[in-house]
Amino acid sequence: MKRWILLFLVYLNTPLLFSQEEVSKWEINGYLKQMQTFLFFNNSYFDLQQFKLVDTFLLDNLIHNRVNIKYYASENLTFKADIRTRFFYGDLVRQTPRFGAQIDNANNDYLDLSLVLLDGSSAVLHSMLDRLYVEYVSGEWEIRLGRQRINWGINTVWNPNDVFNAFAFTDFDYEERPGSDALRVRKYFGFASSLEIAVKAFDRVEEAVIAGLWKFNTGKYDYQILAGYVREDLALGAGWAGNLGNAGFKGEFTYFAPLKEENNNAFALTFALDYQFQNSLYLNAGYLFNSQGQPDANIVQLFNFELSARNLYPYRHAAFMAVTYPVSPLLNAGLTTIYSPGPSNALFLNPVVAYSLKTNWDIDLTGQLSFFQNDGYTSPLQALFLRTKWSF
Template identity: 40%
Template sequence: MILLLSSSKSLKAQSNLALYGYVKELSMFYKPVQAMSVSATDSLDYLFLNQIHNRINFRWYASSKLTVALEARNRIFFGQMVREFPDYEDYIEQDNGYLDLGAVLISQKTWFLHSMLDRAWIDYTSGKWQVRLGRQRVNWGTNLVWNPNDVFNTFSYFDFDYEERPGTDGIRIQYYTGVTSSAELVYKIGHNNNETAVAGMYRFLKAGYDIQFLGGWVGKDFVLGGGWSGDIKGGGFRGEATWFKPRDKNDEENFESLVASVSGDYTFRNSLYVHFATLFNSHGTTGDAGGRSFFAPDISAKMLSLGRYQLFAQSSYPFTPLFSGDIAVMLNPSDGSSFIGPSLTYSIGNNWEVMLNGQLFFGRKGTEYGDYGQAVFGRLKWAF
């Protein structure tokens, strides 16, 4: 629900101010593959973490051409994770943007409060031109799980509680060449050449498909890619691929890579939804692919997985208008490790929702999904 604040000087049907957001309580029970050491003598067989999350989204429609947006997330973390692992606060406080727009406002031994602006932009639109300056979401991906084209602000599928996804500090210029076509250029500000990005994209409609091509310089790499989005007999059909080539030939730690993903989804007449996807990473290994956290701060479109191949399947069904279920499965066929994500959602009222979610990882030690264990989440959400 959007709360509109009417101007006292105007009786227009639509206000020039908008304020909306939500409050969530997220609880996590986590059981690792093996007990976690917290001291020389103590270890934990399981872990609890709680999070109270408030989001505020603000819009000011200054004129028909000018819009200003500020969006903030305020989160209180408490539980064993905070008490036993002090580095967790430092992890949450990381801001990968050019400006550090986040801060821990209160820090105690068992809890802390973190606040962050993840959207702060000014948008000017005139005729066929649109210019947006500031921290914003640049979404170039077409798929729903893996997005090789999303070179500016890659997200992790496992970070399910961050619906808005990360933002980019920079400027985005779009020119609408036609009703179904556009060209855009994005410049991401960085502290050095390895953090800076400049890339362009052209989109157009052909034979019922939205097709896009992109190219530019992103961090340490030159990038060239493309994607599509359309349907086959009522089912969604999407794909995207990006080629990454190191800018510095003498950088021995960097590597050339081709990352591609294809997906299809369909909703049957009885409302059963199915979704299938696959990912290819030319630099990924065909052996055991363990060794990196899913929430690593350096996640990029170049390394969406450590394995060369990934398979994904999902199904969801609304048992009633208010109660729905979902299950997702991810598999690395090379090392045999897998992920299963069941979820149940119930709508208590117009603005209230409760969710039960599982993230269950299986596999041998050292495989892509074998070292994480199992986690169960419960979430209560109120939107306003």
């Protein structure tokens, strides 16, 4: 109950604090989003009554509010609290047993900073703090304690170096991604070099992540090397971001060596090239090798797959190409295609059209279409998302 009160005190008081305090000490922003989800299942929805896979169509809705609060207590000390509140209603809520509890479990780390405020059979209101940290900065030193995002990834589609945060591949609506309850100490050297160590809170050593990252820049390339203990594995990885001619060239890989004999080792490598043409057409193409992937996985797994740096995609090989084009300064269109060679020829298509309605008002339409070989080439699941966003 105390958390509940805390959460809402922060919520209610922020505008007040904002007006009372010196403006520059507070930074408050966020957004309000409404998203409609259309899910088309082709013989891929598991019906609990019939106990078999059926065709179905589900319509789901999400109203999503985010408030980011930053308080500059002094030159060196900063506090951050971000609150994410979502109201779900529709078919998916109705048809998923214990939807509220599922949502609540999926988003927490070590600390329980979330609440199901309303747990109805067809509507769920959920609120959480997905960032809550204090940061101390002195010269080149930076120390951050609390729930934070430790983002070590370099590439746009897959991030083998992102060992701290697991995230769902298809959850594009959560661009901030979940935070980790951790301590992170970083020292910067020069303009693009740093050394950092981060430790995630844990009770059992099996859940611990303790890793270091060294970043440096040489010959117009950014490089990074990471090493650490990641959930019963020793992890060793590296990444780079530079250019080949006028194209960007980025890559990263991590090798996971198990400390227990019964576990498998894992290796994930990805690299990509990106280029922006004279007419603003932007092209990004790359490849993933994922040793934990299966050549014959069902592509529907992509939608209920808890990804980690250890296993980034259901398939072993994947090639992607993303194209975006600003049709006008207000209208952007893009298509990402991911193809996995192998017996199932899995294909994932992600078209996006985004339009700026007016200042701070955006609308976009996103598709997630999956195809694979299984008694013929079929598309078991097609998802369409219509989203309106107001930023403040």
